[in-house]
Amino acid sequence: MKILESAKEMRRWSRDQRRHGRTIGFVPTMGALHEGHASLIRESVAKNDVTVLSIFVNPAQFAPHEDFDTYPRTFETDRAMAAALGAVAIYAPRSDSVYPEGYATYVHVERLSDGLCGGSRPVFFRGISTVVAKLFNVVEPDRAYFGQKDAQQCAIIKRMVRDLEFDIDIIEMPIIREADGLAMSSRNRYLSEGDRQRALNLSRALQHARELLDAGERDAAKVIDAVRSAMQDVPIDYIALVDADDIAPVEKIDRPILIAVAANIGPARLIDNIKYTPVECKAKTVHTTAMQGIQS
Amino acid sequence: MKILESAKEMRRWSRDQRRHGRTIGFVPTMGALHEGHASLIRESVAKNDVTVLSIFVNPAQFAPHEDFDTYPRTFETDRAMAAALGAVAIYAPRSDSVYPEGYATYVHVERLSDGLCGGSRPVFFRGISTVVAKLFNVVEPDRAYFGQKDAQQCAIIKRMVRDLEFDIDIIEMPIIREADGLAMSSRNRYLSEGDRQRALNLSRALQHARELLDAGERDAAKVIDAVRSAMQDVPIDYIALVDADDIAPVEKIDRPILIAVAANIGPARLIDNIKYTPVECKAKTVHTTAMQGIQS
Numbered sequence: 001m002k003i004l005e006s007a008k009e010m011r012r013w014s015r016d017q018r019r020h021g022r023t024i025g026f027v028p029t030m031g032a033l034h035e036g037h038a039s040l041i042r043e044s045v046a047k048n049d050v051t052v053l054s055i056f057v058n059p060a061q062f063a064p065h066e067d068f069d070t071y072p073r074t075f076e077t078d079r080a081m082a083a084a085l086g087a088v089a090i091y092a093p094r095s096d097s098v099y100p101e102g103y104a105t106y107v108h109v110e111r112l113s114d115g116l117c118g119g120s121r122p123v124f125f126r127g128i129s130t131v132v133a134k135l136f137n138v139v140e141p142d143r144a145y146f147g148q149k150d151a152q153q154c155a156i157i158k159r160m161v162r163d164l165e166f167d168i169d170i171i172e173m174p175i176i177r178e179a180d181g182l183a184m185s186s187r188n189r190y191l192s193e194g195d196r197q198r199a200l201n202l203s204r205a206l207q208h209a210r211e212l213l214d215a216g217e218r219d220a221a222k223v224i225d226a227v228r229s230a231m232q233d234v235p236i237d238y239i240a241l242v243d244a245d246d247i248a249p250v251e252k253i254d255r256p257i258l259i260a261v262a263a264n265i266g267p268a269r270l271i272d273n274i275k276y277t278p279v280e281c282k283a284k285t286v287h288t289t290a291m292q293g294i295q296s
Numbered sequence: 297m298k299i300l301e302s303a304k305e306m307r308r309w310s311r312d313q314r315r316h317g318r319t320i321g322f323v324p325t326m327g328a329l330h331e332g333h334a335s336l337i338r339e340s341v342a343k344n345d346v347t348v349l350s351i352f353v354n355p356a357q358f359a360p361h362e363d364f365d366t367y368p369r370t371f372e373t374d375r376a377m378a379a380a381l382g383a384v385a386i387y388a389p390r391s392d393s394v395y396p397e398g399y400a401t402y403v404h405v406e407r408l409s410d411g412l413c414g415g416s417r418p419v420f421f422r423g424i425s426t427v428v429a430k431l432f433n434v435v436e437p438d439r440a441y442f443g444q445k446d447a448q449q450c451a452i453i454k455r456m457v458r459d460l461e462f463d464i465d466i467i468e469m470p471i472i473r474e475a476d477g478l479a480m481s482s483r484n485r486y487l488s489e490g491d492r493q494r495a496l497n498l499s500r501a502l503q504h505a506r507e508l509l510d511a512g513e514r515d516a517a518k519v520i521d522a523v524r525s526a527m528q529d530v531p532i533d534y535i536a537l538v539d540a541d542d543i544a545p546v547e548k549i550d551r552p553i554l555i556a557v558a559a560n561i562g563p564a565r566l567i568d569n570i571k572y573t574p575v576e577c578k579a580k581t582v583h584t585t586a587m588q589g590i591q592s
Contacts (some may be wrong), residue, residue, distance in 0.1 A: 104405050
């Protein structure tokens with residue numbers, strides 16, 4: 001496993017790979033790896049010649065009162081796990097080289113960053129889009145892997161890549177869950193046994209929403225109400241039903257949507273979500289594609 | 297001359313150059329080329345294997361009341377001039393491909409974008425840093441050339457390149473002036489003969505400031521007052537004396553500085569500037585470099 005600590009070393013390594021004709025898969029992380037990250041690394045290893053992981057707890061995405069200082073840092077176990085999964089390099093830059101004195105530049109994806117997690121964490125997504133743009137400039141990957149667990153982040157990164165014209169494919173991978181349904185998260189380790197039980201309300205409420213949607217419910221307000229009822233035992237931060245691509249609220253469910261929830265459980269702020277495309281839209285999508293095929 | 301109208305074509309062209317081991321010089325412009333641009337193209341042609349020019353009148357850097365619609369568009373003469381100077385490709389993307397529907401991502405360089413031209417033109421520098429980041433991602437040059445005429449822009453682009461970790465050298469070239477001292481600008485063509493004469497006040501006032509500095513004046517307020525007196529015949533937008541790198545106001549001239557002026561002359565908003573490094577700082581800089589040489 002190659003450990004790269006400076007942008008210069010990282011870029012040299014990547015260009016050397018490319019010179020040898022190898023494709024580069026990239027998995028950006030904050031470390032504290034769990035099965036969710038493992039699924040991204042596995043997919044990257046399967047689809048690219050080499051896989052590089054970044055481990056960087058990004059100060060720009062934490063507000064002053066948040067858990068930057070206590071966020072779990074487990075470099076040695078992360079390194080062993082990444083190596084076992086087939087990653088060949090880790091980019092682990094120092095914070096003062098990523099944000100040197102006089103740092104002034106931020107990448108902001110408007111509108112998509114405002115609601116949901118952006119509502120309760122105002123600098124959060126600006127910090128993420130900025131650091132991901134920087135990582136992309138240094139790692140220069142062909143493909144980058146993100147988990148649907150952070151669905152709003154995925155939508156923001158996809159929009160940023162399109163808008164800033166990065167030549168990188170963004171691959172969004174499904175949420176990995178514990179056997180009982182809890183979405184995997186580095187912050188789950190903050191939970192007591194009691195918290196852990198209450199945390200199950202999130203995935204159960206979303207599962208209930210999916211059943212309603214499968215049964216034909218298309219009124220967003222009714223679906224949100226049902227999710228809220230199912231989460232009455234936990235301190236809800238938000239429940240949102242939005243367009244899956246641009247994160248704008250939806251009233252009638254007539255396109256691919258995202259239902260996202262956040263709650264404060266004990267010391268942890270947990271998030272979870274499902275995506276849903278109404279069957280009638282799937283039919284429409286196929287039809288549109290066929291039309292375009294004829295016209296172009 | 298290769299004319300490239302899509303990001304895909306442009307990127308393919310650049311990567312093909314690189315595959316052949318050629319260095320790429322890049323001169324971003326809004327067209328309406330004059331001798332100022334010519335000096336950038338000449339330098340790029342001299343220092344790189346191939347030079348590509350972009351011509352794009354960037355809507356994101358114009359406010360609604362500004363001259364976006366009437367900004368001079370002279371593609372055929374620009375193309376001939378660029379070819380005569382030795383540029384081999386022009387990237388001229390369509391506006392709707394640069395800013396597609398749902399465009400949401402902006403690169404903002406804080407603090408450096410606030411004062412001077414940023415004070416009178418609030419979206420201006422955000423539009424510039426955004427489009428330059430996009431152009432860099434598509435053209436992927438080794439070096440990019442900018443004119444000191446737009447000194448605040450140069451400082452912002454240099455900071456952006458450092459902060460977002462672009463692997464591109466930014467080269468800042470001196471201001472090119474008419475024989476009588478007027479800084480060259482695409483907007484000079486808006487001037488009547490009377491405007492043209494009044495416009496000379498800008499370069500004369502800056503020349504006067506340089507004489508004061510050469511004579512040892514180090515009080516910023518006194519230098520600014522002298523510039524203001526020398527510009528009393530024109531409607532001043534701003535007179536600023538700032539740190540040349542971070543564009544923050546300076547009281548005592550004890551480091552490299554920028555004196556920048558803007559004025560509204562007839563239908564045109566004109567800018568001009570000088571940079572100045574006190575002799576006592578030059579001595580200090582040499583000393584510091586020598587020290588670093590010993591330590592590293």
